[in-house]
Amino acid sequence: AQSVTQLDSHVSVSEGTPVLLRCNYSSSYSPSLFWYVQHPNKGLQLLLKYTSAATLVKGINGFEAEFKKSETSFHLTKPSAHMSDAAEYFCVVSESGQAGTALIFGKGTTLSVSS
Amino acid sequence: SQTIHQWPATLVQPVGSPLSLECTVEGTSNPNLYWYRQAAGRGLQLLFYSVGIGQISSEVPQNLSASRPQDRQFILSSKKLLLSDSGFYLCAWNQGGQVPYGYTFGSGTRLTVV
Numbered sequence: 001a002q003s004v005t006q007l008d009s010h011v012s013v014s015e016g017t018p019v020l021l022r023c024n025y026s027s028s029y030s031p032s033l034f035w036y037v038q039h040p041n042k043g044l045q046l047l048l049k050y051t052s053a054a055t056l057v058k059g060i061n062g063f064e065a066e067f068k069k070s071e072t073s074f075h076l077t078k079p080s081a082h083m084s085d086a087a088e089y090f091c092v093v094s095e096s097g098q099a100g101t102a103l104i105f106g107k108g109t110t111l112s113v114s115s
Numbered sequence: 116s117q118t119i120h121q122w123p124a125t126l127v128q129p130v131g132s133p134l135s136l137e138c139t140v141e142g143t144s145n146p147n148l149y150w151y152r153q154a155a156g157r158g159l160q161l162l163f164y165s166v167g168i169g170q171i172s173s174e175v176p177q178n179l180s181a182s183r184p185q186d187r188q189f190i191l192s193s194k195k196l197l198l199s200d201s202g203f204y205l206c207a208w209n210q211g212g213q214v215p216y217g218y219t220f221g222s223g224t225r226l227t228v229v
Binding site: 036042043044045046090103106107108 | 121222
């Protein structure tokens with residue numbers, strides 16, 4: 001069965017410092033992996049996705065993530081945090097090849113950015 | 116281009132009252148449609164998904180039901196709301212087929228049951 005574990009429920013960084021949000025997954029098949037961001041009382045916005053192409057995936061707003069099959073990880077990084085990055089981030093897995101298969105969400109990581 | 120509309124944005128309902136949340140998608144045909152719920156302090160939980168008109172799969176037994184009367188319309192309903200139904204409800208769609216293309220989410224409905 002698929003599952004996603006976000007290792008930190010809350011991450012705090014200073015503006016201009018690097019961001020690391022950790023995610024481990026479990027999947028029986030070749031997974032597709034996503035990172036979504038949710039600002040307060042807003043819907044979800046896709047940051048980036050991995051679908052068995054390049055293992056280093058670049059997304060919007062300077063975020064990127066690296067798929068490491070040996071470690072079953074898909075950590076999200078950004079070199080320099082901005083105040084506007086403060087939000088909740090969700091790591092998500094979906095099994096490839098399953099029409100209509102829905103997404104499995106991690107419990108989320110709240111990112112706080114201080115000035 | 117494709118767009119997804121979800122309404123209302125916020126809703127306050129008394130316990131025992133009915134519920135109807137609507138979601139529509141434009142600019143595509145035969146989408147997969149989903150309803151998710153986000154309870155306070157928790158991740159998103161899949162409630163229902165649909166791969167076609169009249170086809171509904173339920174992931175979690177609960178006080179809610181879903182219907183898909185038209186290809187691009189997905190409705191979440193309840194006959195009698197419970198306090199535990201409070202949460203943030205998100206509709207989403209993606210294109211059908213073997214490859215799970217990126218999902219697109221609506222802007223959500225904040226439901227408070229009082």
